[in-house]
Amino acid sequence: MATDKTNLQLVVNGILNENPIFRLVLSMCPAVGISTTVMNGFMLGIAVLFVQVCSSCTISLFKNVIHPRIRIPTYTLTIATWVTVIDMVLAAYLPEAYAKMGIFIKLIVAFAIITMRLEMFACKESVNASFWDGIGMGLGFMFGMMALGFVRELLGMGTILGYDVLGFKPLLFFVLPFAGFFCVGLMMAFFNYIEIVYKRAKRA
Template identity: 50%
Template sequence: MSATTMTNWQLIKNGIFAENTIFKLAISLCPSIAVTSGLKNGVLMGVAVLFVQTMVNITIALMRNVINSKIRIPVFMLVISGWVSVADMGMAAYARDVYRSMGLYIQLIVAFASILARAELFASKNKVTPSMFDGIGMGLGFLVALTIISFFRELIGKGSLWGVSLTGGVKPLLIMIMPTGGFFAVGILMAFFNWMEQRGGKAPAHH
């Protein structure tokens, strides 16, 4: 991918719809199953990734002319782990209860394919502004995906939303908050969005 020709707004839409990390590119699927058993966890994970993705894209775009291409991957990794540490410590300081339940997964953002991929494919070849919007778009896409997945999993699997119980005595579908249910949810939602797109429905097609 050479320098992008998309406008900032197109970059954001691209990240949310056409190149949605989970539903379209099908990368970084591990957190989409591991932390989405509750809406709260899913949303906060999405916010953390949005932050890291945007900051990494900005930093890489700023440094793109001084990075020796032979060692670019280690440099990317250093930048990513730096911003992940910021997110990790920030969450540890300001959102302790959530952090306790998903601390490891915040640190694992370092290994997300989506973040390294955008650094390599986009930020290292584009100026700061488009890189920032690309990061926001990709991060928002991830946030939206995790929100949808965790919404359905918590609602069906626990009968609650954001920890508030909604069931009137109906026994929820326990399997949906187990890892198995995560695969079910991701697969069915992915199929649903592809189907909507094929029908020319609401999900806007790219190109």
């Protein structure tokens, strides 16, 4: 059952149609906990992108030798391996990047989105399709995190990327973890609304 989408369609699919945060509602922990600033969202997005692409390709490559009964442990093992390897390589060769990103990379092992993509996509598709799907999912996740981060940073601290744009702090409440739920919910509603409007316009 190979996918009939082109590479570009796979990427767009990850960003819009099956956006991990707003459509699939996966990996809510980081979406709620860490999306407090745009920069955090970007960093975590990059980290997820790397791990997702590497794990997807690995699983897709070995899909025929993975016993179906033990696929979940194998996925977890694959993700853990990639997270560890990327963590070590960054620490050794890119210490500046590691100082900023190290903390995010270690968080990834337990992300639902990566396991889910391995289960739903990579274990059935070719390496090429899995690679592009991984890119799409990573970018979609980054987009979701940055969109949330934008709203929460602007409303919570009055800054964007650390630069003071408002000059005051409107609602500090937005930076706290529970406000993440409100933000995710409101933005999900917003994206659903856009979709409805778009479909209506298309039909008319």
